[in-house]
Amino acid sequence: MTSLTTLAQLILKNCEALDASCVARGIAVPSLDDLAYTPGSDVANHDPAVGEAIRTVTNAALQLLSTVRPTPLVLYSLALGGTVSAAAHVAAELHVAEALKESGEKGLHINDIAAKCKTDPLKLAPILRLLASHWVFKEVTPDVFANNRMSSLLDKGQSVEELQKYPESKYSKPSAGMAAGINHFGDETLKLSAHLYEALSDPDWTFSSASNKCAANKAFNTDLTLWKFYEQPEQRERYDRFKIMMASAEKFQAPDLISKSFDWMSLPKDAVVVDVGGGMGNISMLIAKANPELKVVCQDLPETIETGKGRWNGKEREGEASMIAAGRVSLQAYDFFSAQPIKNASVYFLKHVLHDWSDAASLEILRNIRAAAGPDTKLVVMDKVLPYTCLVSEDTDTTEVPGYMRPTLPAPLTNVGAASAGFPYTAAMQMLMIGNGQERTINHFVRLLKEAGWKLECVRQSDALAQNPSSLTAVPIPI
Numbered sequence: 123m124t125s126l127t128t129l130a131q132l133i134l135k136n137c138e139a140l141d142a143s144c145v146a147r148g149i150a151v152p153s154l155d156d157l158a159y160t161p162g163s164d165v166a167n168h169d170p171a172v173g174e175a176i177r178t179v180t181n182a183a184l185q186l187l188s189t190v191r192p193t194p195l196v197l198y199s200l201a202l203g204g205t206v207s208a209a210a211h212v213a214a215e216l217h218v219a220e221a222l223k224e225s226g227e228k229g230l231h232i233n234d235i236a237a238k239c240k241t242d243p244l245k246l247a248p249i250l251r252l253l254a255s256h257w258v259f260k261e262v263t264p265d266v267f268a269n270n271r272m273s274s275l276l277d278k279g280q281s282v283e284e285l286q287k288y289p290e291s292k293y294s295k296p297s298a299g300m301a302a303g304i305n306h307f308g309d310e311t312l313k314l315s316a317h318l319y320e321a322l323s324d325p326d327w328t329f330s331s332a333s334n335k336c337a338a339n340k341a342f343n344t345d346l347t348l349w350k351f352y353e354q355p356e357q358r359e360r361y362d363r364f365k366i367m368m369a370s371a372e373k374f375q376a377p378d379l380i381s382k383s384f385d386w387m388s389l390p391k392d393a394v395v396v397d398v399g400g401g402m403g404n405i406s407m408l409i410a411k412a413n414p415e416l417k418v419v420c421q422d423l424p425e426t427i428e429t430g431k432g433r434w435n436g437k438e439r440e441g442e443a444s445m446i447a448a449g450r451v452s453l454q455a456y457d458f459f460s461a462q463p464i465k466n467a468s469v470y471f472l473k474h475v476l477h478d479w480s481d482a483a484s485l486e487i488l489r490n491i492r493a494a495a496g497p498d499t500k501l502v503v504m505d506k507v508l509p510y511t512c513l514v515s516e517d518t519d520t521t522e523v524p525g526y527m528r529p530t531l532p533a534p535l536t537n538v539g540a541a542s543a544g545f546p547y548t549a550a551m552q553m554l555m556i557g558n559g560q561e562r563t564i565n566h567f568v569r570l571l572k573e574a575g576w577k578l579e580c581v582r583q584s585d586a587l588a589q590n591p592s593s594l595t596a597v598p599i600p601i
């Protein structure tokens with residue numbers, strides 16, 4: 123039987139290890155009341171042992187909280203999670219963090235904050251109080267709020283006056299990526315979430331794999347896929363915000379993610395790597411820079427390829443422009459639902475592509491590549507490998523994929539997913555809502571690839587809980 127103290131002891135043991143790691147790094151354990159966040163000041167770093175201890179603390183603390191709190195209350199708190207997202211969205215849109223910047227730890231009265239942010243103090247107060255109860259902003263004295271470590275991340279790097287005068291350039295500073303993400307989640311994600319059941323319960327949509335029969339279509343009352351919807355002139359602000367969020371999210375990924383995604387050195391000189399659905403070519407450039415003997419072709423839809431060509435033209439990007447001039451990187455317009463024009467490439471690389479699509483659509487993409495593949499071709503898929511929330515032992519799971527990291531749990535923990543603090547599962551929900559897409563478990567990948575004529579040869583993972591995308595290498599099999 124699990125006692126509360128068993129859980130508490132697990133937390134204690136791992137907190138001691140984290141304290142020691144902070145001492146060894148010469149940093150203080152950060153306070154949630156710190157006035158600002160600075161990169162590198164988190165307890166978390168890239169040390170795997172630190173990551174493991176954090177996951178255990180997270181998991182044990184969440185299990186402890188869910189155990190001691192009244193069960194109906196735990197469920198209601200979960201169901202009300204969307205209100206926090208809405209509150210953070212309002213705070214970021216009204217520029218509250220910027221309004222509080224000057225007043226430091228003393229903070230500002232809610233009436234003054236509301237006046238600066240041009241809103242009603244009686245409406246803003248409950249919003250800030252909900253956030254403060256989650257350590258985003260701090261109520262320093264009654265009705266007086268100040269910034270803290272978490273709310274400082276909402277600061278877009280401009281004054282309230284500038285932001286109000288030029289709203290179209292509110293995300294122009296590098297620090298605005300976090301606010302772009304908060305506003306995307308509080309706008310699109312929240313709207314889509316509210317329409318998920320409507321999409322699932324529509325009798326004509328329930329079993330549809332079409333990417334225009336999902337929550338996004340109900341939420342925005344459109345027949346267009348989300349990507350086509352975004353391309354409409356009146357959706358420009360949302361689309362730009364999405365791109366800024368994606369670009370800033372890349373910074374949180376492990377820096378060696380791409381170099382470790384495949385044994386690039388094993389390829390012969392002038393081997394062709396096709397980055398299918400490669401966007402504007404960021405990843406193609408990374409591969410080509412690290413492996414100057416390869417020829418990398420980035421394929422994407424015509425509009426994206428055109429934008430990409432402009433992007434690698436400027437003076438500040440001479441390195442990239444010269445790789446294009448030398449033919450090391452090229453950009454090619456191509457729709458991956460049609461026949462693949464490059465035959466027998468050494469590698470077809472698909473990063474963050476398949477998760478956007480249902481199984482039916484993914485099979486089409488994979489089969490088009492399979493038809494172009496030669497006997498020595500490798501397929502590299504980079505996506506999350508979604509962990510099961512239950513523990514799977516080697517005895518019960520017969521999947522044998524070299525490199526697959528089976529999650530483990532110290533007793534008395536019972537929920538693998540809790541250690542991830544939800545992240546891969548919320549991503550899976552987003553994929554479902556934006557286009558009937560899927561984040562997939564290892565067995566799901568094995569099945570899907572096999573059906574398209576590929577055998578999953580190995581997987582490279584930096585962690586077992588999908589905090590980073592994994593890289594799956596497959597080889598063609600007879601169809």
Ligand SMILES: C[S@@+](CC[C@H](N)C(=O)[O-])C[C@H]1O[C@@H](n2cnc3c(N)ncnc32)[C@H](O)[C@@H]1O
Nearest residue numbers: 399400401422423426456457458459473474475
């Ligand atoms: C999530 S992004 C991933 C981009 C890039 N691989 C990365 O990881 O940064 C998905 C990409 O698929 C592209 N895409 C969507 N539909 C496509 C299609 N039918 N043919 C080719 N590319 C497509 C999008 O334009 C977008 O660049």
